Amino acid sequence: MRRCHYKIRTKVGSSNISETGRNSLKLKDIIGSQCIERQGLGSIHFQQWGKADPRQRGDMIQAEVCHMEEDRRQPRAVELASQGAWTKWDLPKWKITWPEL
Numbered sequence: 001m002r003r004c005h006y007k008i009r010t011k012v013g014s015s016n017i018s019e020t021g022r023n024s025l026k027l028k029d030i031i032g033s034q035c036i037e038r039q040g041l042g043s044i045h046f047q048q049w050g051k052a053d054p055r056q057r058g059d060m061i062q063a064e065v066c067h068m069e070e071d072r073r074q075p076r077a078v079e080l081a082s083q084g085a086w087t088k089w090d091l092p093k094w095k096i097t098w099p100e101l
Contacts, residue, residue: 021064025049025057 029049052060 017065018061021061021068024068025060025064 026049033044033046047056047060049057049060
């Protein structure tokens with residue numbers, strides 16, 4: 001949980017989050033590798049949960065928790081960007097000279 005800067009204040013929250021990540025990885029193991037756009041079969045490496053050793057499983061859980069946190073933060077960042085759009089002026093550049101003043 002350190003690598004993705006996910007702050008957990010209690011041990012209960014930590015076990016809850018890691019359990020969610022573990023369940024997500026088990027589901028991905030059942031579903032299997034997905035092809036995105038024009039990727040062919042076997043073009044990416046997919047580490048399966050059932051074939052991973054305990055150290056790899058821990059790394060996989062950390063990566064999955066980071067991925068879930070990024071998925072949670074992304075809509076918020078998009079929302080805030082659209083709210084702050086009014087602060088950016090999209091006007092053509094206009095040079096003011098002394099005679100115009």
